[in-house]
Each structure stands twice: as structure tokens, then as C-alpha cells.
Amino acid sequence: MCDTCECSDPKQGFTISSPKENGNQIKVEEKEGHSHGHGHGHGNEHSHGHAETIELGTTVLNQNKLVAERNRGYFQAKNIRAFNLVSSPGSGKTTLLEVLIKASDTKNGIYVIEGDQQTLNDAQRIENAGAAAIQINTGNGCHLDAEMVNQAVKSLAPAENSLLFIENVGNLVCPALFDLGERSRIVIVSVTEGDDKPLKYPNMFETSQLCIISKTDLLPYVSFNVQQFKENALRINHHLDFLEVSATKKLGLAEVLKWISV
Ligand SMILES: Nc1nc2c(ncn2[C@@H]2O[C@H](COP(=O)(O)OP(=O)(O)OP(=O)(O)O)[C@@H](O)[C@H]2O)c(=O)[nH]1
Ligand SMILES: [Mg+2]
Structure with a gap:
């Protein structure tokens, strides 16, 4: 758990918006007790800061797990195949x-939940591509959690037997800790990011089932050793599957569609 940026502060708010509503927020989640004051006036407060952080972190993750299991049960009951897409920004x-x-x-059976700190840009792009989308803006938060997804699913209302992609906030650290109730987690790494990423950010690779190596059209221009990258990732998680894609050249798409359909 990230204990410095307060990304998991349960008091933090988030917003859910549909590009169809011209950006009007359709849900604003302002958690109770939101306060901008941070413990002034008690001399001994700071001496217990570390213990309090651990207690909060455990509670937050346990609560998240409960909601994630509710989401997973809902997805299974409706036969909705949900995938959590995680990566650094811009992969x-x-x-x-x-x-x-x-x-x-x-495409009518594809739904997307977009997670970003700000803007409706990605949800708008998905709608333009032909699928229904909803945007979660996390404000200061650097990951999606199960409750945000639960609320977004209620607004998006994906059909039975559909595909649901959840594009997490671009961040290779905190999203690794938050189960959203997905069927599988897919980590995407572009070849411009370096082949050492699995060793530097192991949690994300440990908790994913598929690793997509993206922007392979750029391989001739960057020093990224695909074999070395895979070996590094397999040292962290030897069950990990790999697929290589170039979205701009439309390479590897059939393999991705096949993987998510199995
Ligand atoms: N050369 C190349 N560029 C790509 C490819 N896929 C995406 N890009 C470019 O990479 C940049 C980021 O792409 P996005 O799809 O917005 O990345 P993202 O991961 O959704 O970004 P965030 O949501 O901000 O984390 C854009 O300029 C894309 O055009 C690819 O296959 N090849
Ligand atoms: Mg995006």
C-alpha cells in the first residue's frame, strides 16, 4: 500500500461521468467525513503514525476485497468477462x-470503464470507436478500487454475455494491490519503457495473467530485448502469458481477441 500519497484514503472522493451526458457528472462520491485538516493539536499523534497507516491499509484492502468479490459474483452471474488493464501512463x-x-x-457487446485522474478523453475515444464507455475520475487517487467499479457498472449496465474492459489509471504500482473483481488482469508494457520493468515493479507482473508487449512497430528504434523482457517477467511470475501487439499497425489483435475469449 502506498502510504505517502494517501491514494487509499477512504475519505477521498471520485466522480463518474458519461461522455453522452456532455461531461455532466452522473455520480459524485464524496465519502463521509472528508476533511482537509490533518491531525493538528494533538502532541502524541505523530508518534503512532506508522501503526495507524498499517491499520488503515489493512482495512482498506480487506474492504476492497469484499466489494471485489461482490463484483466478481455479479460478473459471473451475468456471464460478463471483465478484464483489468494495468500499465504505466501512455503504454x-x-x-x-x-x-x-x-x-x-x-462491438455491441463490448463495454469499457475508463479510469483517469482527470478528463473524459479516453471514454470519449472509446465511444467514438463504437463501444459504450463510462469515465471514473479519481482526482488525486492513482488507482481504481472495487467500489468505484461497482458504482460505474451500475451506471454502465453492461449486457449479459458481454466483454467489460476496465482501463485502470496509468500507474505500475498501486493498482496492483486492488482487486476489482476482474476475471483476469492484463499488464501492458510498451517497448519504449525498457525491458527491466518486471524486475522494478514486480507486484504488477506477479498479479497479472497476461502481459501484452505493445508498440512493437517501434522495436527497430529502441533498445528493448523482447526475450530478456520475457525472462525477467517469468522470474517474477512463471505462469504469465505473453502477446505482442502494434495497435497502429494492427498486428497481434486476433491473438488478443482469442486470449480474452477463452
Ligand atoms: N508507435 C505506436 N504508438 C502507439 C501505439 N499505441 C499507442 N501509441 C501511441 O502512444 C500514445 C499513448 O497512447 P494511449 O492509448 O493514449 O495510451 P494509454 O495507455 O491509454 O495512456 P493513459 O490512459 O494516459 O495511461 C499515443 O500517442 C498513441 O498514439 C502503437 O502500437 N505504436
Ligand atoms: Mg488511456
Whole structure:
């Protein structure tokens, strides 16, 4: 748990908006007790800071797990295949979703929950590509949690037997800790990021089932050793599957569609 940026502060608010509503917020979640004051006036408060942080972190993750299991049960009951897309910012998550939606013959059965700190840009891009989307803006938060997804699913109302992609906030650290109730977690790494990423951010690779290596059209221009990258990732998680894609060249899309359909 990240205990410095307060990303898991349960008092933190988030907003859910639909691009169809011209950006009007359709849900604002202001958690009770939101306060901008941080413990002034008690001399011994800071001496217990570390213990309090651990207690809060455990509670937050346990509560998240409960809601994640509720989400997972709902998805299973409706036969909704939900995938949590995690990566650093700009790895190509939205671009990949855009081309997958266009390449899929079941685009009506694809739904997307977009997570970003600010803007409706990605949800708008997904709607333009032909799938229904909803945007969660996390404000200062650097990950989605199960409660945000629960609320977003109520607004998005994905159909039975559909595909649901959840594009997490671009961040290779905190989203690793938060189960959203997904069927599988997919970590996306672009070849411009370096082949040492699995060793530097092991939690994300340990908790994912599929690793997509993106922007492979750029391989001739960057020093990224695909074999070395895979070996590094397999040292962290030897069950990990790999697929290589170039969204701009539309390479590897059929393999991704096949993986998510199995
Ligand atoms: N060369 C190349 N560029 C790509 C590819 N996929 C995405 N890009 C570019 O990478 C940049 C980021 O793409 P996005 O799809 O917005 O990345 P993202 O992961 O959704 O970004 P965030 O949501 O901000 O984390 C854009 O300029 C894309 O055009 C690809 O396959 N090849
Ligand atoms: Mg995006």
C-alpha cells in the first residue's frame, strides 16, 4: 500500500461521468467525513503514525476485497468477462481498446470503464470507436478500487454475455494491490519503457495473467530485448502469458481477441 500519497484514503472522493451526458457528472462520491485538516493539536499523534497507516491499509484492502468479490459474483452471474488493464501512463491501453473494438465483430457487446485522474478523453475515444464507455475520475487517487467499479457498472449496465474492459489509471504500482473483481488482469508494457520493468515493479507482473508487449512497430528504434523482457517477467511470475501487439499497425489483435475469449 502506498502510504505517502494517501491514494487509499477512504475519505477521498471520485466522480463518474458519461461522455453522452456532455461531461455532466452522473455520480459524485464524496465519502463521509472528508476533511482537509490533518491531525493538528494533538502532541502524541505523530508518534503512532506508522501503526495507524498499517491499520488503515489493512482495512482498506480487506474492504476492497469484499466489494471485489461482490463484483466478481455479479460478473459471473451475468456471464460478463471483465478484464483489468494495468500499465504505466501512455503504454497504449486506449489505442489498443480502440482497434480491438473496431476489429471485433461483437462491438455491441463490448463495454469499457475508463479510469483517469482527470478528463473524459479516453471514454470519449472509446465511444467514438463504437463501444459504450463510462469515465471514473479519481482526482488525486492513482488507482481504481472495487467500489468505484461497482458504482460505474451500475451506471454502465453492461449486457449479459458481454466483454467489460476496465482501463485502470496509468500507474505500475498501486493498482496492483486492488482487486476489482476482474476475471483476469492484463499488464501492458510498451517497448519504449525498457525491458527491466518486471524486475522494478514486480507486484504488477506477479498479479497479472497476461502481459501484452505493445508498440512493437517501434522495436527497430529502441533498445528493448523482447526475450530478456520475457525472462525477467517469468522470474517474477512463471505462469504469465505473453502477446505482442502494434495497435497502429494492427498486428497481434486476433491473438488478443482469442486470449480474452477463452
Ligand atoms: N508507435 C505506436 N504508438 C502507439 C501505439 N499505441 C499507442 N501509441 C501511441 O502512444 C500514445 C499513448 O497512447 P494511449 O492509448 O493514449 O495510451 P494509454 O495507455 O491509454 O495512456 P493513459 O490512459 O494516459 O495511461 C499515443 O500517442 C498513441 O498514439 C502503437 O502500437 N505504436
Ligand atoms: Mg488511456
